[in-house]
Amino acid sequence: MKRLTKLVAGAAAIALATAGCAGSGGGSSDSSGSGDKTLTVWLMSGSAPDTLTDALNKEFEAANSGVTVKYEVQEWGGIQDKLTTALASQDPPDVIELGNTLTPSFSADGVLTDLSGDVADLNGDQWLASLKQSGEWDGKDYATPFYAANRVVLYRTDMFQQAGITATPTSRQEWLDAITKLKATFGSDPQFQPLYLPGQNWYSLLSFIYDEGGNIAEKDGKEFKATVNSPEAKAGLEFYKQLVDASGTTAPKDNDEQNPEQAGIYGQGKVAMMIALPWEVGTAAKDNPDIEKNTSAFPIPSKTAGKTAPVFQGGSNLAIPVNSKNPELAKAYLKLLLSDKYQSQLAEAGMVPGASTDLSALDANPVSKAMAAASKSGNAAPATPKWGTVEAGQNPLKDMMTAYLTGAKDLDTATNDANTALDAAFSG
Template sequence: MRPTPLACAFAGLALTLAACGGDGGEDGGDAAGAGLTGRGPITLATVKDRSGTLQELVDAWNRARPKEQARIIELPDKPGDQRRRMVQNANAKSGAYTILSLDVVWTAEFAANRWLVQLPKGPDGLDTTKLLPATVTTGEYRGRLYAMPMTSAAGLLYYRTDLLQKAGIGAPPKTWREMWAACDKVKKRPEGKGVDCFLTEVGKTEGLTVSAAEAIGSAGGSIVGADGTPTVNTPQAKAGLDFLVKAVKDGRMPRAALTLDGEGGRRHFQAGKALFHRQWPYQYDLAAKTDGSSKVAGRFAVAPIPGPKGPGAARLGGRNYAISAFAENKATALDFIKYMADGAQQKAGSLATSQAPTVAALYDDPDLLEKYPFLPTLKTAIENAGPRPSAAKYGGVTSAIQGAVHGALSGKTSSGAALTGLQAKLGRLTAAR
């Protein structure tokens, strides 16, 4: 019998740890690895471990390192609440969190505020050469590595294969127009009664920033340019925002979406209440469960998100591990990150959760491909995905985006006025200090 990926990961733990010696960095100043000293207990502040796999991997580490125990601290579900907890911890210069599981878009903010230590790369540090290049950039700030990519993600279109087939539609939509046409056909059938056409995260959370960036990017616009200058007050950006506004106004997206977060949307789709759903890869494993928790198991598939003229512009997601500048036992933390970044641990996590790995070779792994046949689509989406706006004042930036876009979606302001106001706010937030 073939050993399970978790068994292989645990069996190889001693070898992995043997390769993780020393502080692994250069000395002095802000050099990579400087200050990565101290050994002993550590904590990992991260999202909820719903599969239990993270805890199993931590347990394996703890059995091998009795004097350097790792403990998981689970943070709230909403990304905004997670970030607030970490910012509060940093502002207090608290050592409560040793390792931070950061949303990929927080790297610039945390590094710019000197809340993280620079991580060493190379033989004695972290090996980023085996990772998807797109993921490596999410852990860098001004060309230096501050966070190690652990999971990746890109927006995908989940769709009900059974409903499309009964409506005589043989392929998922590539454009917004095709998506609306498919929805109209499905809604005319008995099976389509009570099923919402489309859902993306438009509640006033971090997910709304992602949805806005994808819609605007798909229409050829952007929120912040490559030089950090706001670029949201353009016809292209308005076309993208208008897509979301019209979807709500015309009833193609339920008004209830204005109050749903990512988990609320997931439950909505899994309950069989949506035909098309823009969501992250983690939903695949949960929606495919046959334990009764999902009404769409075996009746859905994924495709690239659509745009106005073809495939849309997905945004990059995922989580990276960073070391708090205020923590003790940073040498142990670095070793733990090396351990968790190894392909065996990433494979175990991906098999259990359908989260996208960052190790490139895993996208050709037979076990993962057998369970998740959408991996080639996901890899392409990650390689082509664009970033969300990255800024040292990210909290203010994302809050401004959410406020402006939510105001337009709820009908409190026009899309044009929302973008004009957002341009001005972003100008103040992104101005040089």
């Protein structure tokens, strides 16, 4: 999940300050069971506010005499290689954060501790389903959810008002109707776009596929089989094209939402809507401070009136390396971090907590409130160790979208070719 490997492998896109310093390596001192001990914790940059981690570490040390938490903040760039090296060593950190699309690979490699017997102690009855799936491998739990995020439709409240749109869309048809009204009001400006939608925003495409009852892959035993050529997936791709065509967006059909950065385009003041992550409002406001006060959000609408479309959720998990010198202390640390007390603080910081069903703190902001509403129906990427190669390489979903949107391939050819490429990646 490339965008959510930035964010929360997914998370780094959240602009929150973090405590600590860049990681200097693993290591837990004095594992003999007596004397002082050091618990090394690696969390990612942007994952948790320093107010949370400062209080958490202080409380944990107070409750565990002689224990010092060595808290180290890691950067997302190069983290997969760094974790690979650390987890293969005999002296890894004791607690680590993993992007949810990286988790299956490390689980399958046997370098993470089996937490199946500890789920109940780790607030397991409240785990976010999409992240729980990514922490499971071969019937066992190797990671716990930490937090997640999903996309919403960011929109200009002032433009909606001027166009006479009195209520946010609650169905696909209402969404299309809003686009028509916006074009009628502002269409004389050649730079205006009612919806900015790049051709390769496959995270958004997944919402439409899910909404049709489809997916990009299904589990077959321990393996995954691609399903992007199913009737449901095809219907989702057709609606994506309908949105692109209806909006007349000038976004490139052969690139994603980061090239160029869509928040920057939105910030120029000529775009009424974009499908985005909540913190992209802040990115847009860097060049246009006034835009934040005129921006709100609504969940991606379903084809069924009054419902929201299921969303792709990126996020982070927490795990304990199998070679940790202090596995019981590490489990106690996870128990505290996953408690309602600290999960509620994640929600207050604008994230969907991974181990709490209480999302009320997200209601304080209309954008995060929309994310919370949509998050109740979330899915993750296929929980296969091979998914990382899909995103890191020539993503077949992106190729499929560009080919269909540009007319280079018809619907059947584009989806069949993507299906073949995904199956090759899953089995390669």
